[in-house]
Amino acid sequence: MSDAPGNRDDAVRCHRRAIELLGALPVEDNDAYLADLGAAWVNLGCALQAGDGRAGLAEAVGAFDRAIGLLERLPAGSFRFAHNLAAAWMGRADSLAGDATETGRAGALRAYDRAIEMARGLPLDEKASFRILLASCLINRGNLRQRMGAPEDLREAVLSHDGALAALGTLPQTGHRLACHHAATAWTNRGEALLRAAPRGNAGLAVDSARRALAQIEGRDLAGPAAAELRLRALCVMARGLESLLKAGGPAPGADSVAALTDAAERGIAIAIGCRDGAAGRLDPYMVWFFAFGSRIYGRYQPQFLSEFLEEVLRRWDSRGGPAVEAELRAVARKAVAGSLEGLSCNRLMIGGTRQTELLLRTVHELRAAAPNFQ
Numbered sequence: 001m002s003d004a005p006g007n008r009d010d011a012v013r014c015h016r017r018a019i020e021l022l023g024a025l026p027v028e029d030n031d032a033y034l035a036d037l038g039a040a041w042v043n044l045g046c047a048l049q050a051g052d053g054r055a056g057l058a059e060a061v062g063a064f065d066r067a068i069g070l071l072e073r074l075p076a077g078s079f080r081f082a083h084n085l086a087a088a089w090m091g092r093a094d095s096l097a098g099d100a101t102e103t104g105r106a107g108a109l110r111a112y113d114r115a116i117e118m119a120r121g122l123p124l125d126e127k128a129s130f131r132i133l134l135a136s137c138l139i140n141r142g143n144l145r146q147r148m149g150a151p152e153d154l155r156e157a158v159l160s161h162d163g164a165l166a167a168l169g170t171l172p173q174t175g176h177r178l179a180c181h182h183a184a185t186a187w188t189n190r191g192e193a194l195l196r197a198a199p200r201g202n203a204g205l206a207v208d209s210a211r212r213a214l215a216q217i218e219g220r221d222l223a224g225p226a227a228a229e230l231r232l233r234a235l236c237v238m239a240r241g242l243e244s245l246l247k248a249g250g251p252a253p254g255a256d257s258v259a260a261l262t263d264a265a266e267r268g269i270a271i272a273i274g275c276r277d278g279a280a281g282r283l284d285p286y287m288v289w290f291f292a293f294g295s296r297i298y299g300r301y302q303p304q305f306l307s308e309f310l311e312e313v314l315r316r317w318d319s320r321g322g323p324a325v326e327a328e329l330r331a332v333a334r335k336a337v338a339g340s341l342e343g344l345s346c347n348r349l350m351i352g353g354t355r356q357t358e359l360l361l362r363t364v365h366e367l368r369a370a371a372p373n374f375q
Contacts, residue, residue: 002017008050015044016272021246032075038074039084045091049098049205057098064092079122086122089115090137098146105148105315112141116163124167128179131171135182138164139189146193154197160229172216180216184230187213191237195244203244210238225279231271239264239293258301264310265294269313276322284325287317293330295336311373333374341368 022037045063048056074081093111096104142160145153164186171179194202215236218229228245242261246253250369268290272283275314291313298306310333319325 008047011047011050012044015040016049018046026150029080033080034070035074035081035084038067038081038088041070042084042091044086045088045095048093049091054099057087057095060095064076064088068092068222069358073206076308079130081124082118082122082131084107086133086137087114088120089118090140092138093137095171097140097147108144109141112137112144116141124169128171128176129152131169132178132182135164135179135186138167139153139186142186142189142193146189146196149196150180150300151197153191154193157193158190158197161186161193165190170184175220177220180220182235183228183229184213184234187216188230188234191234191241195237195240199247200244201239203248207238207241207245210234210241214238224281225275227281228271228275228279229286232268232290235264236286236289239268239290243293243297248357252300258297261297265290265297269294269316273316280322284322287325288328288332292336293333293336297312299336299340303344304352306336306340307369314374330374334371337371337374 017232022033022040025033025037027033027037028355040262041063042046045060045067046062050061052334058113068085071081071085071088074085089111093115095107096108096111099105099108101291103210116134118205119130119137124130138160142157142164145157145160165183168179168183168186172183187209191206191213195208203220214231217222217231217234239261242257242264246257247260249257272287272290278285294309295306298309314326314329314333315331
C-alpha cells in the first residue's frame with residue numbers, strides 16, 4: 001500500500017467495510033469466520049497506523065485490541081491463529097510506541113514482550129513468515145529501546161537486535177528478500193545502539209555490525225528507496241565507528257585508515273545522488289551528512305585533496321538539482337575550507353625548499369583559490 005493520504009483513506013474504508021460484512025456472519029459458531037474478522041481488525045489497525053497524529057494511533061490501538069479479543073477466543077493449537085494474534089500484539093505495541101509518554105512506552109514494551117512470546121511459540125522452521133514475524137517484533141522492540149536512550153535501554157536494544165538475528169537464523173543466506181532486509185536492519189540498528197552506548201569502546205563492534213549489514217544488501221536483489229536508505233544508514237555507522245577508531249589510534253593515522261573513511265564518505269554520496277530520484281526527502285539528509293563527514297576527514301587528514309573533493313561533489317550535485325540542499329552543501333564547503341586553512345596556519349615550522357613546505361604552500365594556495373567557488 002502506498003503512503004499517500006488518499007490511498008491510506010481508501011484502505012481504512014475498505015477494512016471498515018470488511019469488518020462490517022464479516023461481523024454480519026455467524027462468527028460465534030464458526031472459527032474460520034471469527035479468525036477472518038480478527039484478521040480484518042488487524043488490517044484496519046495497520047491502515048490506521050499509517051495516518052498522522054496521535055488520534056490515528058489511539059484508534060489503531062483500539063483496532064488491535066478488538067483483534068486480540070477475537071483471536072484469543074480461537075483454539076490454541078492453530079498456528080495460523082497464533083501468527084495473527086502475535087501480529088496483533090506487535091501492531092498494538094507499534095502504535096503505543098508512537099506515544100512519547102512514559103505510559104505509552106511502558107505499554108508498548110509489555111505488548112512487544114507478549115508478541116515475542118507468541119511468535120516464539122510458532123514452528124519457526126515450517127514457514128519463513130514465522131521467523132520474519134519474530135524478527136520484526138524483536139527489531140521493533142530494540143528500536144523503541146534505542147529511542148528511550150538510557151544506558152540500560154541501549155544494552156537491551158543490542159540484545160533485542162541480537163535476538164532478531166538469531167530468529168532469522170540461516171534464512172537470509174537463502175536470498176529471501178525480506179529476511180535479508182531484516183538482517184541488514186538488525187545489524188545496522190545494533191551498530192547504532194553500540195555507538196550510542198560507548199562511541200569509542202564499542203567502535204570496533206559497531207564497524208563489524210555495519211559491514212555485516214552491508215553484506216546483506218550489496219549484491220542482493222534489493223532495490224528502491226528503502227534499500228538505499230538502509231545502505232546509507234549502515235555506511236553512517238561504519239563511518240562513525242571508523243572515525244572513533246582513528247581518533248583512538250593517536251595523532252598519526254595510517255593511510256589505510258584514512259582511505260577507509262574517505263571511501264565511506266564517497267560511497268555514501270554516490271548512493272545518495274544515484275538513488276535520489278523519487279526519494280529526495282529521504283536521501284537528501286544523508287547527502288549533507290556524508291558531504292560534511294568527507295569534508296571533515298579530508299580537511300583534517302588530507303587537506304591537499306580537500307578542494308578537489310569539494311569541487312567534484314558540488315559539480316555532480318549541480319546536475320541533479322535541489323537548490324535548498326545545494327545551499328547547505330556550499331555552507332559545509334565554506335566551513336571546511338576555512339577550518340582547514342586555519343589548521344594549516346597554526347604552529348607550522350616553515351623551512352624553505354623542503355617537500356613538506358612546498359606541499360603546505362601549494363595546499364593553502366589551492367584552498368584559497370577554490371574558496372570563491374563555494375559562495
